[in-house]
Amino acid sequence: MSTTTPADPPAAPPAATSAPSSPGTPPPSSLDPEVAARLRRTSDGLVAAVVQEHGTGDVLMLAWMDDEALAATLTTGRATYWSRSRGELWRKGDTSGHVQHVRSVALDCDGDALLVRVDQVGPACHTGTRTCFDGRDLGALDVATADGEPGDHP
Numbered sequence: 152m153s154t155t156t157p158a159d160p161p162a163a164p165p166a167a168t169s170a171p172s173s174p175g176t177p178p179p180s181s182l183d184p185e186v187a188a189r190l191r192r193t194s195d196g197l198v199a200a201v202v203q204e205h206g207t208g209d210v211l212m213l214a215w216m217d218d219e220a221l222a223a224t225l226t227t228g229r230a231t232y233w234s235r236s237r238g239e240l241w242r243k244g245d246t247s248g249h250v251q252h253v254r255s256v257a258l259d260c261d262g263d264a265l266l267v268r269v270d271q272v273g274p275a276c277h278t279g280t281r282t283c284f285d286g287r288d289l290g291a292l293d294v295a296t297a298d299g300e301p302g303d304h305p
């Protein structure tokens with residue numbers, strides 16, 4: 152004799168859980184929501200940061216920021232990045248002493264790159280060169296030199 156109650160409910164379908172964050176949507180951070188809304192992040196939640204020396208205009212390096220890194224950069228006066236190799240926030244200079252004091256931060260036209268202007272202490276590059284690009288010229292064809300009129304270059 153069966154004691155099964157006909158009213159037993161069928162197995163419930165999996166309850167709708169909170170949707171996983173879609174790619175490029177970071178967890179809540181201390182970043183100003185108005186700024187956060189303007190960012191166009193990579194699929195891993197990062198925005199490229201071009202770092203320029205305030206005094207000379209030289210491009211020092213390229214790094215990446217997540218929302219927390221940008222928030223820290225905007226509010227602490229110290230350039231802070233996301234280290235893709237270490238998988239953690241990286242406040243420039245904490246281990247090397249080669250601190251970057253932030254002078255300004257701008258977002259580019261389509262929101263996927265930042266221009267961070269800094270006062271650099273010591274070399275910007277971890278290899279010890281002043282910028283990450285010093286001594287690493289790839290020898291691109293200089294069209295002005297190749298095709299230019301004689302006398303173009305003093």
Ligand SMILES: [Zn+2]
Pocket residue numbers: 212275276277278282283
């Ligand atoms: Zn470098």
